[in-house]
Amino acid sequence: MSWTDDRVEILKKMWGEGQSASQIAKELGGVTRNAVIGKVHRLGLSNRTTAGAAAKAEPKAKAKAAPKPKPAPKAAPEPAPTPASSKPDLKTEPAIAPQHNMPARKQIIPAGQPLPPQPSANEISPEALAKVNEIEKKAKKLSLMELTERTCKWPVGDPATEDFWFCGLPVKTGKPYCEAHVGVAFQPMSARRDRRR
């Protein structure tokens, strides 16, 4: 795969949105996150203001081992960073008028969509249920964006409220959920039948 214009376009877009290099790599396909990062640097767009593993433009005066001399006498001029972007768009927040303010009003948000299929309690084995309640306290409470292929994607709470998050614990390899949630998500047909009245 090579960096065609449209692929670079996607790269720019996603990077701008704060997507991680690995996510971009997956989206594009045929490239590794290293390739993405390398391209990002070559394109000049680098330092984002993203939290997490942000780098420090810190001169590491670390006396490392031998194989890393690296003189680099060039002093970076850093003139005026003119936003010579040919893309005039960018979302300009309309600055929505604050909804007066919601006193102690307990969310009037209408759940526009059906809630995720939270299994009804009577179909879950007591053991599994107990286990879930147990680990749910330890849940990492990830947002949608923070989910990866190795984080439990079990939704908790009402998506229409602020009180909503994903479990985020390490998944049972091969499954989309952690061990506890796999227990309530994947049940043998026979077990369900038996528990039904």
Add this chain to the structure above:
DNA sequence: CCCTGATTCGC
């Protein structure tokens, strides 16, 4: 161990 981005350097 999982992940993140940064840098180097042979190609």
Add this chain to the structure above:
DNA sequence: GCGAATCAGG
């Protein structure tokens, strides 16, 4: 220009 290997950190 490209990106694997490596580095550095959360």
